[in-house]
Amino acid sequence: MDKIVIEGGVPLKGEVKISGSKNSALPILAATLLAEGTCRIKNLPLLKDIETMLKILEFLGAKIKIRKKAVEINTESVKNIPAPYDLVRLMRGSVCILGPLLARFRKAIVSLPGGCIIGPRPIDLHLKGLEKLGAEIEIDKGYIKAKAKKLKGRRIFLGGTFGSSVLATANLMMAAALAEGETLIEFAAGEPEIVDLANFLNKMGAKVKGAGSHLLRIKGVKKLRGVSYRIIPDRVEAGTYLIAGLITRGKVSIKGAISGHLGAIIDKTEEAGAKVEIKKNSLYVENSQWPLKSVNLITLPYPGFPTDMQAQFMVLMCLSEGTSVITERVFPRRFMHIGELNRMGADIVVEENSAIVRGGRKFVGTRVMASDLRASAALVLASLAAEGKTEISRVYHLDRGYEGLVEKLTGLGAKIKRTN
Numbered sequence: 265m266d267k268i269v270i271e272g273g274v275p276l277k278g279e280v281k282i283s284g285s286k287n288s289a290l291p292i293l294a295a296t297l298l299a300e301g302t303c304r305i306k307n308l309p310l311l312k313d314i315e316t317m318l319k320i321l322e323f324l325g326a327k328i329k330i331r332k333k334a335v336e337i338n339t340e341s342v343k344n345i346p347a348p349y350d351l352v353r354l355m356r357g358s359v360c361i362l363g364p365l366l367a368r369f370r371k372a373i374v375s376l377p378g379g380c381i382i383g384p385r386p387i388d389l390h391l392k393g394l395e396k397l398g399a400e401i402e403i404d405k406g407y408i409k410a411k412a413k414k415l416k417g418r419r420i421f422l423g424g425t426f427g428s429s430v431l432a433t434a435n436l437m438m439a440a441a442l443a444e445g446e447t448l449i450e451f452a453a454g455e456p457e458i459v460d461l462a463n464f465l466n467k468m469g470a471k472v473k474g475a476g477s478h479l480l481r482i483k484g485v486k487k488l489r490g491v492s493y494r495i496i497p498d499r500v501e502a503g504t505y506l507i508a509g510l511i512t513r514g515k516v517s518i519k520g521a522i523s524g525h526l527g528a529i530i531d532k533t534e535e536a537g538a539k540v541e542i543k544k545n546s547l548y549v550e551n552s553q554w555p556l557k558s559v560n561l562i563t564l565p566y567p568g569f570p571t572d573m574q575a576q577f578m579v580l581m582c583l584s585e586g587t588s589v590i591t592e593r594v595f596p597r598r599f600m601h602i603g604e605l606n607r608m609g610a611d612i613v614v615e616e617n618s619a620i621v622r623g624g625r626k627f628v629g630t631r632v633m634a635s636d637l638r639a640s641a642a643l644v645l646a647s648l649a650a651e652g653k654t655e656i657s658r659v660y661h662l663d664r665g666y667e668g669l670v671e672k673l674t675g676l677g678a679k680i681k682r683t684n
């Protein structure tokens with residue numbers, strides 16, 4: 265199995281280009297199931313999760329051509345067959361084919377996505393929403409079996425114990441796009457990825473209003489057409505390079521980042537004392553104020569601080585002066601990175617859904633193991649700032665979400681290599 269080896273302590277310098285957003289691309293690829301004609305999706309990040317979604321579509325019968333960073337998909341020959349466990353279990357994001365399949369065939373069989381290292385990930389909101397639209401759903405031998413004579417627009421309150429749900433909103437938006445009449449989704453997720461999906465659907469001919477707010481109004485249409493669409497840049501990748509620049513005391517230009525999508529991250533780094541320059545199409549970060557000071561944060565649905573940046577920000581807090589309390593309100597058990605960060609020299613304890621991070625520490629290189637995508641990103645960051653060499657194993661987690669990580673960091677001057 266591959267490993268990443270990093271010799272820490274090199275200030276990163278230069279420019280890094282941000283790839284297309286993984287979490288936008290996944291539901292957008294699923295939404296091509298709704299189109300008559302070919303869709304061309306541009307700025308597609310070439311990642312393991314994207315490959316999995318394309319494999320699922322191909323398994324169902326879609327015709328797919330990948331050309332550089334774009335993919336052409338024609339789903340007209342897709343058949344209504346079960347989406348199998350062997351593919352669906354590879355990532356939770358595959359559950360977002362349920363809505364489009366149901367809208368298109370009035371029947372869908374999709375394997376339950378299974379467990380997840382970042383804590384329980386129920387799909388009750390997905391099912392509740394689709395049932396409200398008229399679907400009958402049963403869970404049978406690990407498969408979700410959904411059918412509907414017709415889907416009919418309704419008013420649906422989609423809030424759950426932890427607030428809004430990104431993929432439940434996506435699933436429902438896609439199903440409602442072809443439903444009869446008007447659907448109102450209250451407590452919808454307002455993440456930029458949801459806005460991206462709504463823009464894609466609207467370009468295809470859908471009538472979705474209110475994306476970005478907590479109230480979505482969707483007027484069902486009879487059919488949707490294939491279109492060409494460009495995916496937004498990945499805000500989590502941009503945030504990760506921002507932290508990389510800060511913790512190595514470097515000077516990094518993050519090209520293609522949309523600052524408006526990174527409000528909470530920029531705000532927290534500035535509160536810690538860093539200066540982030542916002543330019544037209546990029547962010548520039550230079551750490552002249554070292555050490556930074558500790559700040560508290562709570563992860564929340566957008567526009568709050570994203571859970572997908574919690575682990576990376578924690579690395580910054582380990583190196584800052586003072587004590588920081590980081591509370592996880594989206595996935596209360598998403599703290600797998602802490603054990604390995606402590607082994608590298610951090611001082612973090614977990615109390616319920618909060619991590620208490622005593623700052624002013626330094627990282628020392630050692631052998632560590634990645635446990636999930638963002639936890640792995642945190643280990644890479646800690647290694648970049650560490651004294652000596654760190655060997656990170658199980659790096660396939662990083663392949664799921666960071667396109668060209670080794671190449672991009674090498675381009676910034678990091679001493680990093682991938683070995684077998």
Ligand code: EPU
Binds near residue numbers: 429430572
């Ligand atoms: N939840 C429910 N019931 C549901 C669905 C969700 O209670 O039916 C709860 C979850 O357990 C969680 C909260 O609601 O506590 C929010 O989860 P959400 O449904 O929004 O997560 P998701 O849509 O499954 C997406 C991203 C995640 C990201 C979360 C939160 C994709 C493919 N995944 O997941 O991304 O952490 O939103 O922003 O879009 C990652 O990229 O590393 C990643 C995990």
